Amino acid sequence: MQNKPTVLVVEDEASLVTLLRYNLERDGYRVVEARDGEEALIVAAEETPDLILLDWALPNLSGIEVCRRLRMRAESRNTPIIMLTARGEESDRIRGLDTGADDYVVKPFSMTEMLARIRAVLRRLRPALSEDLAEFGDIAIDRVSRRVRRSDREVHLGPTEYRLLDHLIQHPGRVFSREQLLDAVWGSDVYVEARTVDVHIGRLRKALIANGERDPIRTVRSAGYSLDEQMKVTAG
Amino acid sequence: MQNKPTVLVVEDEASLVTLLRYNLERDGYRVVEARDGEEALIVAAEETPDLILLDWALPNLSGIEVCRRLRMRAESRNTPIIMLTARGEESDRIRGLDTGADDYVVKPFSMTEMLARIRAVLRRLRPALSEDLAEFGDIAIDRVSRRVRRSDREVHLGPTEYRLLDHLIQHPGRVFSREQLLDAVWGSDVYVEARTVDVHIGRLRKALIANGERDPIRTVRSAGYSLDEQMKVTAG
DNA sequence: CGCCTTTGTTACGATGATGTGACAGTTTTA
DNA sequence: TAAAACTGTCACATCATCGTAACAAAGGCG
Known part of the structure; x- marks a missing residue:
């Protein structure tokens, strides 16, 4: 099989993870998962994913905190991050994307849109991949x-x-x-x-x-x- | 090869249209034009293009509005749309993808990149139109x-x-x-x-x-x- | 130069992927 | 309605590829 880009999905809602995994894999990505912030940091280090989908509201460590820590590490400093936020959680910090995320998506989102965002972000930040x-x-x-x-x-x-x-x-x-x-x-x-x-x-x-x-x-x-x-x- | 794919260019800046037409035709596309949003909707209906390049900032109807309306019509529901946005309209790019655009390009862009995007989008989405x-x-x-x-x-x-x-x-x-x-x-x-x-x-x-x-x-x-x-x- | 570590290369059994004929069930055609 | 065409699945043969061990070669170091 081709060398697929790896996407790390950090999300605690199982049904959403399943849905994302199905669609991402159908679009040619390899998917790895993490349920909470701590796991996210570990998996990110092990897998060095090409892109991270990060839920804003997480058990253990908040998405923003995870984001901040990822940005401090050499191996994930340049990894694109897309934040998932629920409607109503859109604080100005997220809008400004100054948390270090490269894009954000408001739940509920359409899968078409999500895939388009992912392609767009990867193309912008990882030209070699696309x-x-x-x-x-x-x-x-x-x-x-x-x-x-x-x-x-x-x-x-x-x-x-x-x-x-x-x-x-x-x-x-x-x-x-x-x-x-x-x-x-x-x-x-x-x-x-x-x-x-x-x-x-x-x-x-x-x-x-x-x-x-x-x-x-x-x-x-x-x-x-x-x-x-x-x-x-x-x-x- | 097959018949030439038709590209509808919706853009009010004449010099940019000329440039696009020249390069697109050289790459084997047929080009039709529209100056503003209203014209875009009419031409899209008449020509059923294979791809639409849509400027975000348009007289009459905004690009986003055009995009939304195109998506509501049966004959253009599946037509790929690439949005053109100016630097600084970045946050609108997000709304653009929400609205149903399949990709976006930030002005000013290189023609090589634009042609590559077009090929990519067509390759991904065109099977419907045969x-x-x-x-x-x-x-x-x-x-x-x-x-x-x-x-x-x-x-x-x-x-x-x-x-x-x-x-x-x-x-x-x-x-x-x-x-x-x-x-x-x-x-x-x-x-x-x-x-x-x-x-x-x-x-x-x-x-x-x-x-x-x-x-x-x-x-x-x-x-x-x-x-x-x-x-x-x-x-x- | 000898000794040890690291890398290059080969052979080979195991595994996995693919091509193909057969077959039973279903749909279409005459 | 009977015949023909088509479909999906299996079983089996075949071939490509894989991972590993074994040994040769090269590098590093005193």
Whole structure:
């Protein structure tokens, strides 16, 4: 399956969570849940979601407080947040969006509108995610037709190698540990050996350099892997 | 390719209209114009455009009001609408999405971005509006007579296979998951096994390659099916 | 240079996804 | 109303892909 954007839904009303999950998954997102503020902070750290839907009224920690704390952490500082508020709770702070949220939606909302908001926010803040086409040097990956090409040559990748490349290409140059890659590409719920990542990196390399091209993947000893930004300039 | 999609541009600033028309036509669209809200409603009814670009600030009727009214009419209920808003009208953007716009663009915008948005919205929402004739490589499907032919040979398809091909051909190259196909072809309310899609894909293939022609359908392991764009160029 | 850690690579059994024929039930056609 | 067409599901064969262990190679360090 494609590398889906992950959405964290923080909401205590179970029926609403179910509804959101159904529609979000149908629109191509991966959904993770949290019931209250504390859980939200934990899950946000574990999953590093691409977007957070945050209910304003939560048990334990208020939505605003969660929002504030998320904004203080390095890994979620730039994660888009959409606030859910009930009619009548629209204080000026929310209207001004100065709580750190990027948008807000008033309950009850139409699902069409919610999905449009999500697309809009993601597009504004995470262009790489909503792009149908991602390129890195002479490597291009088309997420619609699910094809990978390297300088006019079609490259065949297995599902895992495809997701792996997709993830790497979303953060060019950034080094990912094996654990991070397992979380992002395999999913945080599956248990596989960290060394398995090596094997798939190997398979990905093999497919990408089949024509004697330069290896686009950089190994960072005792740290992990990344796309090699050198390649962009040195490529030939 | 099919008939050109029609785009209705609702905008009172003449220079912007000219610019949009030029670029849209270059990208293969047919362009019709309206200067104000009233005219927009009239033209929308006459032309039944495939997409509407709607300025938020208009003489006569505000963009939001136009949007609301368009949404109330049967013939434009499902027409995608992209709102144009000026910087600083950000909060109105939210109301715009409430009203039923599918996307919005903040002025000033880059033309590249605008064209990309248009493609994205059309790709997401257009299946409803179909041309009478669709072609893909040497395959042609006539929606009026409900006939399918492959290079001068008439191909007989059952109802489900016909709808399946019809859906695939509307987004050539795009990979659909089994679930997406069930939603689109069977309807979102029926419950059938995902594997049923495989069987019908098989039947569709069998009918299409009865004369030993190339298989136009691509299987993407663990993802779904798509029309194989390679076929267009490789076909003989 | 030896020793240890880390990474690359291969082989292989297990798992999972897909293609296809058969079949029973249902709908449409003649 | 009988025949034909169509539908959804299953069973089974086949093939791709997966995860892991094992070993080779490379790097780091004294």
